[in-house]
Amino acid sequence: MIFTVLIQLQSKTQPQTTFVIRGGESHAVSYFSSERSVKQQWLNPYLDENWQAGRVVLNGGDTWEAHLRLDLYRKEMELVMNGDSLYVSEPFAINYIELDGRKFVYRFYTEKVAGDLLLGSDYFEQLNTAGPVRLLLQRSLRVDEQRMAPGNVQLSINFETKSRFATVNRYFLQTHHEVPAIKIKRNKRQLLKLLNDERAELKRFARSNRKSFRNPAHMAEIIDHYNQLKTNGTHEK
């Protein structure tokens, strides 16, 4: 794992601002500021702007304790560790990240758009407890720009625009740790199609425990039940 160079400016008592340097760009990160302007709230690209205690577990088993936050726009995990502000530059070297009691993994994913197979990689929140089948939640940001007031080019009056980030949630299923996650719709048909070998048992489980195939929390429980069935090998029909 390679971390970026960092410069930290400290006041007399505690750090007020940290500058994260990424290549040619530098970004000021004010994480002790209690006041936020409205403009900042509109343009907050983080899953949670505040740093959260968490830990980074590497593929080799090493664990790093840190304060973390996820930048949804740049798809980067930022962390403060021993006073240093860093970001994860080799996310495939990480097994998982625990953040605010939630588990995040970095995975390749595929989706089909208009007949084309799109391939990408991103941070996902793992909604179910353990593999081999994982229900993953991808959060991405959509930038909406709204024109507030008209401008005039001749009078050099700029258009007044308001930018707003909207979080888009999408659900993915990773059927095996060596397969990219695939985008799924939240419906019974697609989930059962992907977990076809235990279709009858999953339908029975969902019916008897009143679990919905549209509710992500319920979907996670159904997938956990599927994993349990596969681990045990046999189950009562």
Place this chain on the structure above:
Amino acid sequence: MRNKARHQHPFLPNYFQLIALFGNPFHVGSTSHLKPSKLLLVVLMLLPFWLLSQEKPTVTNLHLSSFEGKLEFHFTLKGNSALPVPVHLYFYDSDYRLYRPSQTIPEQGSLMSSGTHHRMLWENAATLYKKGGTLTPVIITGNPADFRFGPGPEAALLSLVIPGLGDYVIGNTSEQTIQPWMRTVGAFGLLALGLHASEERYRGEPIYWNDNRIWKSGEIHYKFFRNDAELLIGAGIAIWVADVIWVSIRGNKNRSLRKNLNTLVFEL
């Protein structure tokens, strides 16, 4: 090894169908023999199929696996040619810029024959993280300079004649939610219904004054619903036009990809 005899080309008529059409050329009897004109006709008919069968293998059944930041592409090369062809792995992004991964196993341009279970490993797939966004993988057989991603926007002319026809020429229809035949049936069906509704529409008897002058026109009786013919014909035309636009967009994409492949390719 693949048993070639079991793989009948989908476009090639089989031997028995040809016999039914033209008679048996190997029949020794006096009643049936192949005249030179018939033979020429058979050759002319088979020529496009023969040319089609000599084309480079096409890539089907592409799927991926990943481990430790590496990506492995599994695919089938479908074709009748027994000669191995060079295979290249490329990607394109949403702006149709082409990317060529450098570290692959086997190397880019390695020779592969038609068949299943072909694999290509992209070792530094983790660079996808640094690039950001999404990429579409494309496996190119033969010389990349000669590779055609598909017909250009001129395929829209076919959709102008019959809705859905251009989609078949553009190809890759199996993944589409709305299949081309649905567009054909939808457009023609709605147009036919609209024309039928128009023919069945009639105006009721008018109301007259005492001197036989019309006081009020009779009410229009629609076949299905109010303004049914206009709405149905409009919907049919909308599907038709949408299909022409859709094929044109996909044709433009093919043309852009072909142009970019021969001008600017980024290394990954």
